[in-house]
Amino acid sequence: MFVLALVPFIFGYLLAVRVLRERTIWMSVVLSYALGLFFYLFFVNIFFHFVPLRSAVYLTMGLLAAVSVGLGFIKARPAPLAFGMPPHAIWLAFFCATAFLLPLLSQMRSSDDDFFIHAPLMALYLKNNFPPRNPFFPDLPYSGHYGRDLTITSLSLLFGQKFLLVQYVLTALNQAAIALLGYLTAKRFLRSSVQAIFAMLLVFMAVNGGRAGLLEVFQNNNSFVYLLFFLDVYLYFTALLRRDVAPVIIAGLMFAVYGIVYETHYAILLMSVSLLPLIMALLRRRWRWRYVTTTAAIASISIVIALFQGGTLTDVAKRYLFKASERVMASEDLRGASQEITIGFPKRNFRITSWRGDTYPIFSRELIAEAGTSFIFFPLALALMIWRKNYFAIMFGLIAVFTVLVPAAVDFGRFNTESLRFLFFGGLCAAMLLGIAGVMTYGAVAERQWVNPGWLKIATASILIALFVPTAQKAVHVFNDAVKHPDNFFWNPEQWASAATITDTGSRWDRLAPVDIQATRKLRSLTRQGDVMLTNLYDPVDVIALRKVALLSALSGSYVTGMGVRFSKDLSYSMGSNFVKQAGYRAIAFWNTLDPDLLRDMKVNYLYVFPDNLPPAVYRKLSKEPGLQLIGSASDSSGLDKREIYKVADGPAPKAGAVPRNLRFYSADLPSTLRSERFYRIPVVFTGADGDHEAKTRLFYRLVYQGRTVNQNDEIKQNMTLKKLDGKRYAGVLYFCAPYEEGDYDIELYALDGKEYRPIPDEREQNVLFRVRIS
Amino acid sequence: MTGRLFRIAGLTLGILLGHTPYVSAAQDVDLQIVSYPEQVAKFSDFYVRVRLKNIGQTPLRGCDGSEDKCLAMAWSFVDRPGPIVVPRNNVFPIPPFVDDFLRPGETMETNLRIPTGGWGKPQAVISVAAIVKQGASLAFEERRLKVNVRSAPRDVLKRRFVMRAIVYGYLSLTLLALGYMFIVRRQTA
Numbered sequence: 001m002f003v004l005a006l007v008p009f010i011f012g013y014l015l016a017v018r019v020l021r022e023r024t025i026w027m028s029v030v031l032s033y034a035l036g037l038f039f040y041l042f043f044v045n046i047f048f049h050f051v052p053l054r055s056a057v058y059l060t061m062g063l064l065a066a067v068s069v070g071l072g073f074i075k076a077r078p079a080p081l082a083f084g085m086p087p088h089a090i091w092l093a094f095f096c097a098t099a100f101l102l103p104l105l106s107q108m109r110s111s112d113d114d115f116f117i118h119a120p121l122m123a124l125y126l127k128n129n130f131p132p133r134n135p136f137f138p139d140l141p142y143s144g145h146y147g148r149d150l151t152i153t154s155l156s157l158l159f160g161q162k163f164l165l166v167q168y169v170l171t172a173l174n175q176a177a178i179a180l181l182g183y184l185t186a187k188r189f190l191r192s193s194v195q196a197i198f199a200m201l202l203v204f205m206a207v208n209g210g211r212a213g214l215l216e217v218f219q220n221n222n223s224f225v226y227l228l229f230f231l232d233v234y235l236y237f238t239a240l241l242r243r244d245v246a247p248v249i250i251a252g253l254m255f256a257v258y259g260i261v262y263e264t265h266y267a268i269l270l271m272s273v274s275l276l277p278l279i280m281a282l283l284r285r286r287w288r289w290r291y292v293t294t295t296a297a298i299a300s301i302s303i304v305i306a307l308f309q310g311g312t313l314t315d316v317a318k319r320y321l322f323k324a325s326e327r328v329m330a331s332e333d334l335r336g337a338s339q340e341i342t343i344g345f346p347k348r349n350f351r352i353t354s355w356r357g358d359t360y361p362i363f364s365r366e367l368i369a370e371a372g373t374s375f376i377f378f379p380l381a382l383a384l385m386i387w388r389k390n391y392f393a394i395m396f397g398l399i400a401v402f403t404v405l406v407p408a409a410v411d412f413g414r415f416n417t418e419s420l421r422f423l424f425f426g427g428l429c430a431a432m433l434l435g436i437a438g439v440m441t442y443g444a445v446a447e448r449q450w451v452n453p454g455w456l457k458i459a460t461a462s463i464l465i466a467l468f469v470p471t472a473q474k475a476v477h478v479f480n481d482a483v484k485h486p487d488n489f490f491w492n493p494e495q496w497a498s499a500a501t502i503t504d505t506g507s508r509w510d511r512l513a514p515v516d517i518q519a520t521r522k523l524r525s526l527t528r529q530g531d532v533m534l535t536n537l538y539d540p541v542d543v544i545a546l547r548k549v550a551l552l553s554a555l556s557g558s559y560v561t562g563m564g565v566r567f568s569k570d571l572s573y574s575m576g577s578n579f580v581k582q583a584g585y586r587a588i589a590f591w592n593t594l595d596p597d598l599l600r601d602m603k604v605n606y607l608y609v610f611p612d613n614l615p616p617a618v619y620r621k622l623s624k625e626p627g628l629q630l631i632g633s634a635s636d637s638s639g640l641d642k643r644e645i646y647k648v649a650d651g652p653a654p655k656a657g658a659v660p661r662n663l664r665f666y667s668a669d670l671p672s673t674l675r676s677e678r679f680y681r682i683p684v685v686f687t688g689a690d691g692d693h694e695a696k697t698r699l700f701y702r703l704v705y706q707g708r709t710v711n712q713n714d715e716i717k718q719n720m721t722l723k724k725l726d727g728k729r730y731a732g733v734l735y736f737c738a739p740y741e742e743g744d745y746d747i748e749l750y751a752l753d754g755k756e757y758r759p760i761p762d763e764r765e766q767n768v769l770f771r772v773r774i775s
Numbered sequence: 776m777t778g779r780l781f782r783i784a785g786l787t788l789g790i791l792l793g794h795t796p797y798v799s800a801a802q803d804v805d806l807q808i809v810s811y812p813e814q815v816a817k818f819s820d821f822y823v824r825v826r827l828k829n830i831g832q833t834p835l836r837g838c839d840g841s842e843d844k845c846l847a848m849a850w851s852f853v854d855r856p857g858p859i860v861v862p863r864n865n866v867f868p869i870p871p872f873v874d875d876f877l878r879p880g881e882t883m884e885t886n887l888r889i890p891t892g893g894w895g896k897p898q899a900v901i902s903v904a905a906i907v908k909q910g911a912s913l914a915f916e917e918r919r920l921k922v923n924v925r926s927a928p929r930d931v932l933k934r935r936f937v938m939r940a941i942v943y944g945y946l947s948l949t950l951l952a953l954g955y956m957f958i959v960r961r962q963t964a
Contacts, residue, residue, distance in 0.1 A: 090952050090955065090956055091956075093952070094949060094952055097945065097948070097949075098945075101941070101945055105941070105942075108938075479942050479945075479946075482939070482941070483938075483939055483942050483943075485893075486934060486935040486939055487818040487893075487927070487935055489934070489938045490934070491934075499820075500820070500890050510888065514820075536870060536873075538868060538869075538870035538871075538872075583870075588872045591870075592872075592873055592874055612884065612885040612886060613869075614873065615873055615875070615876045615877065615878075615881075615883070616877075616881055616882065616883050617881070636822070638810075638812065638821075640810065640822040640824045641822055675843070677839065677871070678874065679872070679874055
């Protein structure tokens with residue numbers, strides 16, 4: 001089946017040669033790859049909304065093959081391609097080889113930066129879980145960009161579903177393709193090979209902000225993001241210069257794909273290209289309608305598609321344009337898990353929010369620290385490009401400007417801390433501009449002989465070395481590590497997943513054990529679309545807290561529920577996944593009670609049990625629980641390390657009993673001390689209309705901190721048996737899990753009455769029943 | 776931020792960093808080694824099965840950020856005679872979210888997964904310890920075991936060779952390219 005993977009690239013080649021009329025072999029090769037990859041994604045994404053992933057892949061391949069045949073017949077055969085080597089071919093080859101090898105080695109050592117979210121999402125796509133939902137909070141949609149993950153996953157169907165291996169290779173190829181496409185595009189539109197190669201060198205090695213350069217920024221979506229960026233830049237300028245409709249349509253479609261690959265960069269690119277015709281008109285003092293109409297056509301095609309194709313932009317459009325009344329579905333705390341973006345304009349104080357959560361002005365050292373040192377000379381470089389009327393470079397300047405203005409002016413709510421995404425993009429464009437400006441300046445100084453040529457070369461080399469040192473250090477570190485500790489590098493992702501890693505800081509983090517590979521293989525063959533697992537894995541050493549759980553999800557193809565969401569009392573959030581708690585309230589309640597009703601409420605299909613992680617008494621009870629069926633186990637060769645997989649019986653959904661009429665809260669017998677994250681069984685007493693000696697009701701408690709709900713989406717819904725005490729009083733036991741943070745919390749109770757939960761008031765008809773102090 | 780997680784790691788694990796000659800013997804827990812392999816390979820993992828019995832009067836739980844009495848496991852290679860040193864990463868936690876994990880009189884078994892890494896000597900002495908922590912005080916119950924370390928498995932050796940070959944191949948080609956540019960080209964120019 002892997003031969004089918006060639007179809008998109010043949011399609012890309014025909015598009016490049018017969019439609020875009022490329023004449024050189026190297027540009028044609030790199031365009032075949034980039035166009036093939038992103039057209040493939042475009043169609044797979046559309047089809048996957050309607051059919052299973054495998055069908056979407058075959059439909060896409062069929063469509064691309066049919067169009068390729070059509071192109072082959074309809075379009076006239078072009079003149080033979082020029083096979084000559086580009087200028088600076090050896091440097092370029094070295095550049096591309098390094099750009100390929102570094103990410104390949106790095107991924108073999110540690111699969112990905114944000115492995116914890118991308119790998120589970122990819123595994124879940126293989127089970128047709130689409131549109132994406134959060135792998136750890138399956139009740140919540142996951143509205144982020146998913147283009148990269150979908151491309152890798154769908155292509156992995158042609159390679160035995162080995163999606164991590166496909167990721168390693170595609171990422172490495174993408175990085176090499178970025179170097180080549182960036183260079184060839186810049187060379188064409190700058191008409192200078194030296195400017196082009198130095199511009200790309202600075203992009204890869206001298207951003208020197210939050211990240212050192214593109215050479216080290218290949219993780220997660222980045223290799224796809226920047227390959228598509230350079231492809232879009234190439235297509236945009238090609239569309240501007242050619243009097244032809246085809247490049248406009250191709251550019252429109254490829255811009256649209258950017259909406260599911262990286263929505264932030266797509267928005268910035270759209271703003272920049274929208275402004276460019278105006279700037280061109282101002283500088284040329286001549287209005288060209290073709291530039292405006294071409295740009296408008298590309299933007300319109302892409303926006304229309306982006307609003308419907310899925311991903312963040314579709315989600316935002318739905319909420320802001322079509323369902324304004326339901327603009328925000330989740331609380332500010334939960335939005336970290338649902339990736340539900342809010343947009344406000346203008347942002348208060350016009351300041352950029354750092355990844356830590358603090359803010360700073362746009363003219364500040366912090367901007368240089370986060371965006372990169374290229375921003376120091378950026379105004380000068382941009383002024384030079386405006387003076388030289390270098391429109392290609394001016395566009396990169398516009399992008400850099402917008403990447404600073406947007407996070408300062410637009411309020412993204414809790415996602416303000418993601419400004420680093422914008423700033424690295426800006427730093428990269430500023431570095432590109434600096435490379436072009438630097439070569440121009442060098443040329444001017446050398447031509448006018450203002451400085452001794454020898455000294456000029458020494459000064460230039462010194463500046464470049466100083467700029468390249470941070471990235472070079474990181475690259476050398478990877479190569480050095482591969483030589484010194486080659487045993488830490490794995491080609492086989494399953495071997496990697498069951499080994500330990502020594503990180504750069506010298507600390508070790510264990511992934512899963514070999515026995516988990518066996519167990520998850522069994523589970524993977526059982527899981528179906530939408531299946532959810534709960535595990536008693538615990539790993540406090542893991543700062544991100546999700547690596548092992550993510551591996552379980554990625555290897556089993558199921559959602560892993562039971563995580564908690566940290567509650568931020570002061571509504572301050574930092575970048576990343578620090579909002580996640582390894583054990584949520586419902587999971588804690590289950591592992592303390594083994595009440596299968598809690599599992600059904602969490603929609604759990606499978607329990608993945610580490611027997612040694614359970615108290616002996618609880619383990620004995622678990623193995624006898626009638627609602628759970630042991631369907632698989634695995635142990636290592638010594639028989640010491642074991643895992644067990646239980647299927648949760650497909651019983652009926654928990655039903656509510658008849659709530660005694662006029663049920664009112666009467667009292668709760670709280671322990672003298674309540675500690676955070678601990679589980680308690682709290683005796684509670686209600687009053688109600690005189691009835692049976694025993695009643696059952698389904699209820700949950702809500703934790704409220706200063707008017708905000710703390711346990712939204714993680715309420716412990718239990719079936720409580722109410723035993724009649726005397727007269728109208730009923731006693732029951734409330735499962736109570738104390739919140740994660742210390743403080744005073746109000747408690748409200750809700751009982752299921754018919755089909756919906758209604759508050760249980762106290763005898764004074766108040767909904768807030770009592771207050772707990774957590775220490 | 777990660778404060779709470781760091782507190783958990785810090786309080787339960789970080790405190791174990793460094794020498795621990797002043798730590799008293801644990802009165803609440805009895806530790807026995809159940810089984811372990813006598814021969815282990817370099818660059819691989821092996822398991823030591825241990826049995827723990829709560830011989831105290833109060834239940835023991837997994838360690839979290841609280842001051843309550845709690846239990847964790849740890850291991851360390853003993854490089855030279857002297858007091859035990861437990862690196863931060865070598866602590867095995869017991870899940871704290873299940874109450875009263877080990878009640879008085881109860882026994883539990885668990886595994887410690889120990890990577891041999893590039894241990895260079897033919898034998899290794901490994902210290903395994905149960906740690907009982909209450910407030911700021913720590914108590915250790917330690918056992919030692921000896922394993923023979925043999926050479927790495929064939930697949931690991933092959934992987935090590937391939938990785939080095941890739942890097943050296945890349946470096947050689949780079950040097951050749953640079954040599955071509957700076958020497959051959961310059962001479963022919």
